[in-house]
Amino acid sequence: MSAGEVLQASDEDLLRFGKQVMLQEAEGIRAVADSLGFELVEAARVVCGCKGRVVVSGLGKSGHVGRKIAATLASLGTPAFFLHAAEAVHGDLGMVTSSDVAILLSFSGNTSEVLALIPYFKRVGTPIIGITGNRSSRLAECSDVLILTPVEREACPLGLAPTTSTTVMLAVGDAIAAMTAKMKGLSPRDFAMFHPAGSLGRRLLLRVSDCMSAGERIPRVREDLPLKDALFEITEKGFGATAVVEESGRLVGIFTDGDLRRVLERFGLGALDRPVREFMTRTPKTISPDRLAVEAVRAMEEHEISVLLVVEGDVLVGIVHLHDLLRMGVA
Numbered sequence: 004m005s006a007g008e009v010l011q012a013s014d015e016d017l018l019r020f021g022k023q024v025m026l027q028e029a030e031g032i033r034a035v036a037d038s039l040g041f042e043l044v045e046a047a048r049v050v051c052g053c054k055g056r057v058v059v060s061g062l063g064k065s066g067h068v069g070r071k072i073a074a075t076l077a078s079l080g081t082p083a084f085f086l087h088a089a090e091a092v093h094g095d096l097g098m099v100t101s102s103d104v105a106i107l108l109s110f111s112g113n114t115s116e117v118l119a120l121i122p123y124f125k126r127v128g129t130p131i132i133g134i135t136g137n138r139s140s141r142l143a144e145c146s147d148v149l150i151l152t153p154v155e156r157e158a159c160p161l162g163l164a165p166t167t168s169t170t171v172m173l174a175v176g177d178a179i180a181a182m183t184a185k186m187k188g189l190s191p192r193d194f195a196m197f198h199p200a201g202s203l204g205r206r207l208l209l210r211v212s213d214c215m216s217a218g219e220r221i222p223r224v225r226e227d228l229p230l231k232d233a234l235f236e237i238t239e240k241g242f243g244a245t246a247v248v249e250e251s252g253r254l255v256g257i258f259t260d261g262d263l264r265r266v267l268e269r270f271g272l273g274a275l276d277r278p279v280r281e282f283m284t285r286t287p288k289t290i291s292p293d294r295l296a297v298e299a300v301r302a303m304e305e306h307e308i309s310v311l312l313v314v315e316g317d318v319l320v321g322i323v324h325l326h327d328l329l330r331m332g333v334a
Contacts, residue, residue: 055102112140
């Protein structure tokens with residue numbers, strides 16, 4: 004079969020082979036997981052005790068895995084960065100200090116570019132966690148903590164391209180990162196701090212003050228004004244309700260479009276000339292601006308309402324609508 008020629012195979016055969024690849028990689032992870040002992044714990048404790056940053060390095064496919072491991076560590080609250088093995092010996096080793104911890108990845112354990120980093124790490128006193136599939140390799144010999152990840156066979160059709168071996172290395176890196184996060188007591192709020200643009204970050208970091216409408220955008224009327232003025236304010240501001248306030252800004256009630264329908268059904272159009280205070284709800288649901296936006300969502304769900312008035316003390320400072328929270332990804 005010449006290069007570029009496509010071998011004909013049925014959909015069923017391809018599906019079977021694809022599943023076989025996945026299962027073979029899963030079996031590789033299981034076999035290594037079963038073989039590992041407290042060296043995995045030791046590696047996690049070394050990473051957890053790191054006073055500087057975790058330096059992850061490798062070359063080729065192991066390098067790509069290393070980038071992911073560094074990203075996962077950082078994502079879970081452990082400062083980490085990827086150091087390209089080839090670039091490191093041309094000046095980038097200056098980023099490494101004795102306060103750091105190194106994780107070196109090489110399935111053969113004899114990758115020359117990776118081995119070239121070891122003397123520097125030893126000289127400055129940077130602990131080395133080696134992840135390799137070769138117990139008799141130079142990396143295994145020089146590691147302060149050794150994680151062995153041997154695999155019987157790669158999952159590619161030729162049994163040559165790094166597939167099972169890199170998947171196993173990645174799983175080990177994830178385990179170390181997760182174990183470290185567990186020891187550090189990482190909370191969902193901590194995680195959100197590292198992911199402010201994500202949905203969890205929005206849910207745990209956004210305050211009501213970030214979502215509310217304030218100033219002239221707040222629908223509000225005085226309690227002595229006729230009901231028709233409240234109707235105009237509700238229509239103009241588009242919140243489906245208006246706050247009722249004293250001249251000082253103190254909140255005294257709320258009047259909603261639902262209230263308006265009920266008033267007109269009971270009293271007719273003549274009610275539009277009567278003062279708002281006769282029909283307003285005097286105990287509106289409120290929230291303070293420093294509360295989490297997700298708490299506003301819960302309050303709306305609990306009371307089956309779509310707006311909350313925002314107050315500082317008893318003074319109206321804003322209004323938040325469920326649609327605003329939905330748009331910002333909180334609800």
